[in-house]
Amino acid sequence: MENESRISEFLLHGFPDTEELRIIHIVVFLIIYLVAIIENLIIITVIVYSHQLHSPMYFFLVNLSLQDLGSISVTVPKSMLNSLMNTEAITYSGCLCQVFFFVFFIMSHFFLLGVMAYDRYVAICKPLHYEMIMNKKACIQMATTVWMGALFWSMLHMGNLVTLEFCSRIINQFFCEIPQLLKISCSKFYVAVEQALIFASSLGFVYYGLIAFSYVQIFRTVLRIPSTQGKQKAFSTCLPHLIVICLFMACGTFAYMRPTSSSQSTSNILISLFYCVMPPVMNPLVYSMRNKELKIAFWKLILCFFPHTLQKYFQLCVF
Numbered sequence: 001m002e003n004e005s006r007i008s009e010f011l012l013h014g015f016p017d018t019e020e021l022r023i024i025h026i027v028v029f030l031i032i033y034l035v036a037i038i039e040n041l042i043i044i045t046v047i048v049y050s051h052q053l054h055s056p057m058y059f060f061l062v063n064l065s066l067q068d069l070g071s072i073s074v075t076v077p078k079s080m081l082n083s084l085m086n087t088e089a090i091t092y093s094g095c096l097c098q099v100f101f102f103v104f105f106i107m108s109h110f111f112l113l114g115v116m117a118y119d120r121y122v123a124i125c126k127p128l129h130y131e132m133i134m135n136k137k138a139c140i141q142m143a144t145t146v147w148m149g150a151l152f153w154s155m156l157h158m159g160n161l162v163t164l165e166f167c168s169r170i171i172n173q174f175f176c177e178i179p180q181l182l183k184i185s186c187s188k189f190y191v192a193v194e195q196a197l198i199f200a201s202s203l204g205f206v207y208y209g210l211i212a213f214s215y216v217q218i219f220r221t222v223l224r225i226p227s228t229q230g231k232q233k234a235f236s237t238c239l240p241h242l243i244v245i246c247l248f249m250a251c252g253t254f255a256y257m258r259p260t261s262s263s264q265s266t267s268n269i270l271i272s273l274f275y276c277v278m279p280p281v282m283n284p285l286v287y288s289m290r291n292k293e294l295k296i297a298f299w300k301l302i303l304c305f306f307p308h309t310l311q312k313y314f315q316l317c318v319f
Helices: 019-049 056-084 092-125 127-133 136-162 178-183 190-223 228-257 266-276 278-289 292-305 307-318
Strands: 009-012 089-091
Touching: 009 092, 019 056, 019 278, 019 292, 056 089, 056 092, 056 136, 056 266, 056 278, 089 092, 092 127, 092 136, 092 178, 092 190, 092 228, 136 178, 190 228, 228 278, 266 278, 278 292
Parallel strands: none
Antiparallel strands: 009 089
């Protein structure tokens, strides 16, 4: 065991250290990272440049894409860089910064899902008051509250982690993760960090309970809509968000409610990949698959920037 005063860096034992696996790791992570970046940048660009999408739902979707960009950029590039340089090292300050920004983006994502559920609740259950309740000022205040709330939680966890002493510098993960840091801690302040996590988890279940209640009300209202077309339109705006919530909840539950192994475990790595890497890749796909407005705006934007290329493409398709 190593004394805390000697620890200036940690070692990320996330993946087996063989040349073949390092190459596979770099290639797979690079593809996933580029796909996530491109998807989310497309979502942001299409919404920003399409005036018909300047509504509360798409304003919050832009914020969600920004959070996805942030969360995947905190962990994946460093992991690829380590494999490329054939090292496992991350500095003490770098590890704490990674924890800070990862918690910041994950918690902002979590809070925003609740705001988006409220937006759908007002749109479907109180359509006559929607513009009054979800006005521009209210949306900006909600988004600001989301980011500030996430900043508070990340500062809280960072403050607790700074007080910890570590008996080892080996982290059995490909990034600095709070449960793994607690495993190598030998500090008396360990309980304070654990209590903060339990408190956050309890608030999380209450928060998800409120989201579930809002969706119960939404589905009750949708089922009372007489026209089939009206029901389909309502479900097309709600189901993607509900899928994203379930994906995020499943990822978080697997990641933080499982017993954390003190040794290197393939299951730990796979679960962390699932909740750290998959949401930023899947969220844009989920929101765009059933969203006709987003698809139309995307092709209009492509037509605006590349008119001659598309014209040639259509001519080739015809002939």
